[in-house]
Amino acid sequence: MRLADRPTPSSLIALLVAAAFFMENLDATVINTALPAMAATFAVQPVDLNIGITAYLLTLTLLIPASGWLADRLGCRRVFMASIVVFTLASLLCAMSQNLWQFASACVLQGVGGAMMVPVGRLAVLRNTPKQNLMQAIAMITWPGLVAPVLGPALGGFITTYASWHWIFLLNLPLGVLAFALAWWLIPPSADGMASSRFDWTGFLLCGTACLLLMSGLEQVGGTGQLMLAMLCLFCVGVLLAGLWRHCRRSHAPLLDVSILRIRTYRTTIVGGSLLRAAINTTPFLLSLMFQLGMGMDAFRSGLLLLTLFAGNLGMKVLTSRTLRRFGFRLTLLLSGLALVVLTLLIATFGPDTPWPWLVLVLLLSGMARSMTFTTLSTLAFVDVPPAQMSHANTLFNMLLRMAYGMGIAIAAVGLRMAEAWLPQASALTHYHFAFVVLAGLTLLALWDVWQLPGNAGQLLSRQPE
CATH class of the missing domain: 1.20.1250.20 (MFS general substrate transporter like domains)
Structure with a gap:
């Protein structure tokens, strides 16, 4: 029986995607307690490592809008598997980093993988799960977002104390290999190549810039407290969103x-x-x-x-x-x-x-x-x-x-x-x-x-x- 013809085990796909979500969510939270040890390795102040975390989050925010088009164009299976490879290799590069800028560059690459892995994984579940099983499937893939922020700091402290901060990233390697193999086996390729429209670059630039400015504005409010700069960012976000809304209403194939x-x-x-x-x-x-x-x-x-x-x-x-x-x-x-x-x-x-x-x-x-x-x-x-x-x-x-x-x-x-x-x-x-x-x-x-x-x-x- 061909891979595309066999029944799709939707519950196993949901479990696989939940595990990938957990890996990505945990990575984003577990690092916080390891910052002092990482700063000592890189010979910088702990606060300087924010550049890596910020680079990851901004890359994630910028590229998520393109995930749907890529999944339609290339298929959920291909994009999800590619994102696992990118995220896993980026984790290895994070562990191998010798200085702050190597780490920040690896975080950008990890953000590329994360931006595709999470939304495309969810889309794979939505497309391959019968309506009567959708409730259980979504319940399964939402728990990482609830659990990772709670477990992350404690796990990060344990790994940093009893091993080294490098293992925070190295643990992703066997998980990534296993997730790649399971994705190839479980997710059917039958829906690959659905999209025929060209990529909406105008919508992508408007949406991506608005997202970046919104995250920057929220960071100013939550971090530095520079309210005037935050208000300027949020005003620009409003202008960009108005332009995006107008563009998406008029475009034949909007992002x-x-x-x-x-x-x-x-x-x-x-x-x-x-x-x-x-x-x-x-x-x-x-x-x-x-x-x-x-x-x-x-x-x-x-x-x-x-x-x-x-x-x-x-x-x-x-x-x-x-x-x-x-x-x-x-x-x-x-x-x-x-x-x-x-x-x-x-x-x-x-x-x-x-x-x-x-x-x-x-x-x-x-x-x-x-x-x-x-x-x-x-x-x-x-x-x-x-x-x-x-x-x-x-x-x-x-x-x-x-x-x-x-x-x-x-x-x-x-x-x-x-x-x-x-x-x-x-x-x-x-x-x-x-x-x-x-x-x-x-x-x-x-x-x-x-x-x-x-x-x-x-x-x-x-x-x-x-």
């Missing part, structure tokens, strides 16, 4: 098909969903800072508490599909979102004297609510998207998925600065409490968009039999 925003369920996951993901992705980052800088914990105890979020994420996975079928997408999102609001406000009451059992319980429930909300959003996004528009929908979804984290960090930073300005005599812990209240407000604001969904939203999947 992004903006007509998909007419689909109500998809639009909700883009607008309100981006705000929800911003709040969800920022929580582990802000918790780690509050535990250590606000409550005086060491890194080990802080890491142990963050693992409770991970336990909640995993614990909820077995109930996600059943809950969605029982209550539907709209009610599930509203209930899990309201639970996030309440639990985030409870986190804003944590202090040095808070009993550990209460800390663990709140964080466990928060992890469960995060998992349910994240998975529901990711599934709802593609429920009503027709196959012909799946590539465009997936590209835009992945772009905003990447930016949600930066947006959340920026909003949390603004919350901290507001607290410092309005409550200058208050403790650092109070400032973090205020930032969590801001995140709770952001979550509540996002739920307004969810509230406007029809009650039968996503019923094609939520009414599928188990």
Whole structure:
């Protein structure tokens, strides 16, 4: 039997893509605790290594818009396998780097692989999974985005302490070889070469520049605090997006098909969903800072508490599909979102004297609510998207998925600065409490968009039999 003719094992494809996602997501978070050791090797200051991290993120942001066209032109299988090769080789070059500029160059190459691997992998799952199995498949490929930010810092510290920082990247080599072999075996090549249109360079330049300026503006807000420069960047983003919208509406073969925003369920996951993901992705980052800088914990105890979020994420996975079928997408999102609001406000009451059992319980429930909300959003996004528009929908979804984290960090930073300005005599812990209240407000604001969904939203999947 030929490879293209045999049945596609969609669940195995989802598992493969989830593993690739985990490798990429973990790589982006595990490095943070290794920065001092890497800086010593390169004979630079730890802050100087931000150039490598920034180069990776900017390359990722710039190239994601092209991923959908490449997948249509060359096929998901070819692009996904090529991205694994590029990402794995770049990991080897990162480990072999002798100075800062070699490392930064390797990070750019790694960003090229990551920009293709994640969105094209998701597209492979969407194209090869029957509708009745889509809920379970998307639940499987969303857990890396929830788990990696929690496990990454602890794993990075362990590897750096008991081996060396080089192994953070070298561990990707056997994983990459295995992922390449499985991709060749599992993903069918039957849909290769679907696109015949020329590449939309105008749309790519407008979209890529807007994404770069948006990330730069968010970095100014969340990092340096240069608000005037941030406002200038965001103003330019608005102008570029207006030009991109006009171009995509008029072009016969645009890079992004903006007509998909007419689909109500998809639009909700883009607008309100981006705000929800911003709040969800920022929580582990802000918790780690509050535990250590606000409550005086060491890194080990802080890491142990963050693992409770991970336990909640995993614990909820077995109930996600059943809950969605029982209550539907709209009610599930509203209930899990309201639970996030309440639990985030409870986190804003944590202090040095808070009993550990209460800390663990709140964080466990928060992890469960995060998992349910994240998975529901990711599934709802593609429920009503027709196959012909799946590539465009997936590209835009992945772009905003990447930016949600930066947006959340920026909003949390603004919350901290507001607290410092309005409550200058208050403790650092109070400032973090205020930032969590801001995140709770952001979550509540996002739920307004969810509230406007029809009650039968996503019923094609939520009414599928188990």
